[in-house]
Amino acid sequence: MMKILGKYGKDDLAILYIAKHDGKIVEFVESLQPPIPREKKWVLIISTMYGCPVGCLMCDAGEYYHGNVSADGMLKEIDFMIKNRFPDGKIPINKFKIQFARMGEPTLNEHVLEVIKTLPERYEAAGLMPCISTVAPNGCEKFLDELIKIKDELFSDGNFQIQFSIHSTDDNERHKWMTKNIWSLKKIAEFGNRWFKEGDRKVTLNFAVAEDSKIDPKVVKELFNPKKYWIKLTPINPTNKAVNNKIQSGITEDNTEYFPLVQEFRNLGFDAAISIGEWEENDIGTNCGQFATQYKDGKVGIKDSYTTTNYTMD
Numbered sequence: 288m289m290k291i292l293g294k295y296g297k298d299d300l301a302i303l304y305i306a307k308h309d310g311k312i313v314e315f316v317e318s319l320q321p322p323i324p325r326e327k328k329w330v331l332i333i334s335t336m337y338g339c340p341v342g343c344l345m346c347d348a349g350e351y352y353h354g355n356v357s358a359d360g361m362l363k364e365i366d367f368m369i370k371n372r373f374p375d376g377k378i379p380i381n382k383f384k385i386q387f388a389r390m391g392e393p394t395l396n397e398h399v400l401e402v403i404k405t406l407p408e409r410y411e412a413a414g415l416m417p418c419i420s421t422v423a424p425n426g427c428e429k430f431l432d433e434l435i436k437i438k439d440e441l442f443s444d445g446n447f448q449i450q451f452s453i454h455s456t457d458d459n460e461r462h463k464w465m466t467k468n469i470w471s472l473k474k475i476a477e478f479g480n481r482w483f484k485e486g487d488r489k490v491t492l493n494f495a496v497a498e499d500s501k502i503d504p505k506v507v508k509e510l511f512n513p514k515k516y517w518i519k520l521t522p523i524n525p526t527n528k529a530v531n532n533k534i535q536s537g538i539t540e541d542n543t544e545y546f547p548l549v550q551e552f553r554n555l556g557f558d559a560a561i562s563i564g565e566w567e568e569n570d571i572g573t574n575c576g577q578f579a580t581q582y583k584d585g586k587v588g589i590k591d592s593y594t595t596t597n598y599t600m601d
């Protein structure tokens with residue numbers, strides 16, 4: 288049973304839900320990308336773990352790890368958001384993304400594969416696109432190999448999105464920001480080459496850019512083919528960990544119009560863009576793990592939430 292403890296945010300931007308499942312706190316989000324209306328694009332972002340064992344330097348989800356969310360738990364997160372708006376399970380939305388990208392490193396939870404396989408038969412949603420975002424921790428080999436098969440069987444023709452969060456081209460910096468137990472860039476490139484088939488979406492290489500980040504587009508070009516990968520640059524969100532670790536974002540509201548790194552990548556043949564989400568989301572507190580961590584620590588109570596309605600879902 289999953290009990291919704293609180294709901295926080297705005298209907299026209301992003302709503303974050305805090306729930307209790309198996310006696311543990313989990314969070315999930317539904318969001319829009321203004322001015323695109325919900326009929327055109329709707330994004331659900333679910334948690335795959337209670338916390339996260341990776342412990343990245345700028346992510347609050349890594350403050351603790353209380354295990355993996357079961358397949359049933361993840362489906363409850365998704366069902367809850369869908370049933371609120373589409374009780375009959377028919378989702379007539381052009382771009383309906385389900386991102387396994389909230390709390391947790393999805394490739395370390397094999398139940399994620401089970402959930403992805405279930406989605407097409409569970410919902411009537413022609414625009415469905417599952418998305419996986421990973422730091423490629425050691426041990427994810429079997430998961431990602433299996434995911435190639437699932438993508439080819441059920442989500443070919445560009446209906447699956449995979450993102451590697453690589454953050455830097457410098458190994459030491461990557462190890463400092465994430466963990467030493469991650470794939471090398473070379474190994475990620477080798478995997479991506481096996482993953483990518485004609486008609487697929489390009490694999491996303493994501494860099495969260497700090498003021499002093501080491502990102503060398505030439506190193507990326509040596510390993511990754513611009514026909515198979517695109518570059519997404521994101522700001523460092525002001526999570527508690529980022530603030531405590533004194534990581535300043537290199538991308539700010541003032542420099543998104545002109546950020547030379549984007550052009551450097553484009554000059555080498557890559558599609559490249561800055562993805563800022565919505566700055567307002569920072570105020571709402573919907574950055575990964577931020578709310579659940581505070582909730583767990585008793586710093587945020589139900590009374591602070593957007594609504595105090597409690598309800599339970601089987």
Ligand code: SF4
Nearest residue numbers: 339342343346349391
């Ligand atoms: S960024 Fe992802 S892998 Fe890193 S601690 Fe957060 S949830 Fe875990």
